[in-house]
Amino acid sequence: MSSLRQRAIRLLAQREHTKLELARKLAAHGTSDEIDTVLAELETSQLQSDSRAAESYVRSHASRLGASRLRQNLKTRGVNGELIDVQLAQGALPDELERARAVWSRKFSAAPGDAREWARQARFLQSRGFATDIIRRLLKEPMGAAEE
Structure with a gap:
């Protein structure tokens, strides 16, 4: 033993x-x-400590993943739902839109030019666990800024 x-x-x-x-x-x-x-x-x-493990995971992966992906990965690691909610709520996470923008800018150099590229970029962000409304807001913003 x-x-x-x-x-x-x-x-x-x-x-x-x-x-x-x-x-x-x-x-x-x-x-x-x-x-x-x-x-x-x-x-x-x-x-x-499951709490320490969850906190450590969130701290190290929050810059690359959205809230839903963090939640799913913590569930897979065996963290209970209440603890996940606490860690995601109290964690020093920047705004979800800011994190999505940072992930997007590291991967893509320009705003989507057509629907096909928009869909590709949206799928990428979705695979990282960002919410659909965040993705729409992020991908519309660069296009709106380009039109002005």
């Missing part, structure tokens, strides 16, 4: 992991009872 604990601590030393992620990574190295015991011990000693 101590080797299982050491393995878990090594994983946590690399980056914050959620309870579910640790359980998945330790599954091949111990029984489910042993894993549950180690995870409970790590949580009580505050070496593992």
